[in-house]
Amino acid sequence: MTSVPPRRIVVVGASAAGLTAAETLRRAGYDGSLTLVGGEPHPPYDRPPLSKQVLTGAWEPERVHLRRPADLDALALDLRLGVPAAALAPATRTVTLADGTSLTYDGLIIATGVRPRRLPECDTPGVHVLRELGDALALRERLTAGGRLVVVGAGFLGAEVAAAARTLGATVTLVEPAPVPLAHAVGQQVGAHLAQVHRDHGVDLRTGTKVAGITTGAGRATGVLLSDGSTIPADDVLIAVGSEPNTEWLEDSGLRLADGVVCDRYSAAAPGIYAAGDVARWHNPLFGTDMRVEHRTNAAEQGMAAARNLLAPEQAKPFAPVPSFWSDQYDLRIQAFGHLRDHDEARVVDGDPADGGFLVAYRRGTALTGALAVGMPPRVLRPWRAALAAGTDWTRALDGPPEADQT
Amino acid sequence: MRVEVDQPKCVASGQCVLVAPQVFDQDDEGIVQLLDATPGPELDEDVRESAAICPAAAIRLVEA
Numbered sequence: 001m002t003s004v005p006p007r008r009i010v011v012v013g014a015s016a017a018g019l020t021a022a023e024t025l026r027r028a029g030y031d032g033s034l035t036l037v038g039g040e041p042h043p044p045y046d047r048p049p050l051s052k053q054v055l056t057g058a059w060e061p062e063r064v065h066l067r068r069p070a071d072l073d074a075l076a077l078d079l080r081l082g083v084p085a086a087a088l089a090p091a092t093r094t095v096t097l098a099d100g101t102s103l104t105y106d107g108l109i110i111a112t113g114v115r116p117r118r119l120p121e122c123d124t125p126g127v128h129v130l131r132e133l134g135d136a137l138a139l140r141e142r143l144t145a146g147g148r149l150v151v152v153g154a155g156f157l158g159a160e161v162a163a164a165a166r167t168l169g170a171t172v173t174l175v176e177p178a179p180v181p182l183a184h185a186v187g188q189q190v191g192a193h194l195a196q197v198h199r200d201h202g203v204d205l206r207t208g209t210k211v212a213g214i215t216t217g218a219g220r221a222t223g224v225l226l227s228d229g230s231t232i233p234a235d236d237v238l239i240a241v242g243s244e245p246n247t248e249w250l251e252d253s254g255l256r257l258a259d260g261v262v263c264d265r266y267s268a269a270a271p272g273i274y275a276a277g278d279v280a281r282w283h284n285p286l287f288g289t290d291m292r293v294e295h296r297t298n299a300a301e302q303g304m305a306a307a308r309n310l311l312a313p314e315q316a317k318p319f320a321p322v323p324s325f326w327s328d329q330y331d332l333r334i335q336a337f338g339h340l341r342d343h344d345e346a347r348v349v350d351g352d353p354a355d356g357g358f359l360v361a362y363r364r365g366t367a368l369t370g371a372l373a374v375g376m377p378p379r380v381l382r383p384w385r386a387a388l389a390a391g392t393d394w395t396r397a398l399d400g401p402p403e404a405d406q407t
Numbered sequence: 408m409r410v411e412v413d414q415p416k417c418v419a420s421g422q423c424v425l426v427a428p429q430v431f432d433q434d435d436e437g438i439v440q441l442l443d444a445t446p447g448p449e450l451d452e453d454v455r456e457s458a459a460i461c462p463a464a465a466i467r468l469v470e471a
Binding site: 016020023024027046048063066067068071296297299300301304324326328333335377378379381382385 | 416418419420421422425433435436437455459460461462463464467
């Protein structure tokens, strides 16, 4: 049985995954109607610079736009910005927007991303989250020299903001409940190294420290109350305690939701419905596990995969990427490939943390599952990426430098 | 087709080098180096893929 090629495709989510999906559809020759729905009023823009160049002021906000207007025009999109999707009814193949508009489709790509996890105190003036362009501009305006910023949560976002704020001359306290920041994600060595880098740059890093609340005065945040009863005074507070997938609009859709839109190995959530980017939880056959990846590189890769599989379900290819991410903190670049979480072992295999540059390999069971470089030329990771793509086992991967034998 | 790269935007992910090694390379910092600004039509598809997959939107194609 062959399916009828779609003629009306709706992509919900106009950030990296949604835009890449739309571009891929056109590049593959799809010339039917193509609607791109974005909840934010801005044309598609890039988020990684928000906690880096936009926050420091190195870039003007316009620089984050992912495509020039002419390149967007060339896609012949029905572009619907500023109105989020509110509901999906697969039985009638209808997406309803928050303003009541109905869009019918015969192919759908869900790329609604994530939003910051909020605490009740997030509505207090002076308490920030960082996800959208407006968040970054609001925080940047406050990060003037001499200001006091407390960052709650020393994950990658919190750490990048701490670094940017120090660069601007702010007094920065970084509060983290875990004893070593990022240890669960990238291991003890890398976490401890980054902790020291922040301390060397004058960040007051408080690990093993829980936040109990925000102190306020005159209707504005005045500091952070810790669980031991002490307080850290602040002019501004950033809450960076993780994200939640934007799936509320799908609650009555019948799609399976479990910390994201649950997809199969082809990124399909249901016949004719695919998901991509931060919102998608899919089975990655390369690692033999379900994953949801909140990294920029995955947004583009999965947007492409979803678009191709939607157009040609009979020739669908499993989406089996080697995930990757990077982080810039001060003048340090961290770059990683693989699925680092839930590793059993993280071993320094090249360089030395004491010298500032090193490479860590990650093992789960008997498999090599990841590699991360801190302060090293990115090309040192290439053979490790190839070994990951080839599903190399740990012992073989550590037997001297892995062969770049990926075909 | 002409290829343009925006080196200050590049995040050194190396995705372009994986897809089109005849056209892109990385320096020691990982920043994109353009090997061929006007690649032949046989590389069209790979170059378009590189531009689409670049996580920094640092590659732009200008149609001839």
